[in-house]
């Protein structure tokens with residue numbers, strides 16, 4: 203007889219919609235996934251079940267739940283549907299992977315869950331597992347902050363008891379026990395591949411992988427990888443996942459690393475695997491940091507069939523870069539890097555709209571700079587992706603929101619509404635200018651992420 207108890211790891215996704223109704227939009231990590239899945243919860247399970255105690259006592263189930271793609275994750279009918287799925291196997295604990303797009307619905311759901319089954323333990327992890335929620339929501343039993351693998355496994359090994367575990371925070375009566383950030387997995391190969399271990403089966407077209415984990419930068423708006431360490435998967439591990447993708451006839455892989463070119467050894471390792479793989483139809487989307495690009499890197503990058511290559515410029519305004527804790531732009535180096543990258547693909551350039559200490563004139567200058575570069579490169583640049591600034595909790599800019607008079611949407615994706623150098627009207631005017639620019643310029647505007655939230659504001 204199976205005496206194991208069920209633990210559900212849940213990630214709620216909001217579908218993509220042409221005319222979104224709320225700023226929760228953005229729930230698909232990868233817009234090419236027809237069925238979204240959480241790699242985060244898959245890693246948690248893959249790591250936890252290595253433990254004999256966990257394996258003996260618990261069945262961990264992954265639930266990736268999505269709405270109908272019309273921006274209705276917060277509708278009561280979806281909440282009820284999610285609720286019945288989450289409770290159907292009578293779990294003793296439910297862990298939610300939180301992001302800006304699902305935190306509001308998650309907080310509604312946990313209240314309902316505790317009303318129906320008060321004894322279920324509720325665990326929150328991910329980007330929006332904030333200590334303040336532990337104080338505000340008595341329904342939450344545990345918050346996991348930072349990387350979750352070690353903390354989650356240890357919590358299960360200790361049978362969900364409220365004891366001191368690094369990375370686990372909880373309340374005893376009204377006393378907050380703050381476990382801080384969890385320990386990181388130093389050798390990320392110690393986390394079994396959720397793909398080759400059959401923990402998740404991606405659809406045929408697309409999957410996400412990581413070659414490395416972490417980022418050494420600390421951009422002001424970003425709260426990714428607070429630990430600031432960079433770790434790499436081994437050649438063996440990367441090869442296994444690539445062979446898995448080929449065997450399943452996957453067509454496209456999104457590499458979710460901060461950038462794939464921080465380290466030439468990793469690049470060499472990866473390009474070698476691709477070069478010596480059996481014939482396949484794989485293409486890859488990934489990010490590059492322009493500062494590291496040279497002929498040597500290009501030699502390896504050319505071996506990797508590219509689908510979409512994104513290089514972050516953000517702005518050419520030095521003051522705004524400084525405010526955002528980004529290194530100063532080296533224009534000759536940037537131009538040369540784009541020229542080199544353009545020799546094997548049509549890179550997209552990322553630009554941010556609404557940075558504090560940027561302004562409409564400087565923003566236009568950034569666009570004109572890329573337009574001019576594109577002309578000089580014989581239109582080899584694939585286009586520009588403009589993102590409306592998002593200021594995430596625990597980021598440097600969030601901590602300085604009073605200094606820069608930063609106002610963002612309170613629900614959903616924290617898109618900028620105004621700050622010290624941008625008011626609502628200026629954002630609205632620049633958004634119209636951008637749309638006009640995209641019709642006239644030879645430089646393609648591939649998208650204006652979050653732009654519709656500007657249009658909506660009246």
Ligand code: SF4
Nearest residue numbers: 417419420421424460
């Ligand atoms: S925005 Fe990218 S480069 Fe900057 S800290 Fe975040 S992950 Fe790193």
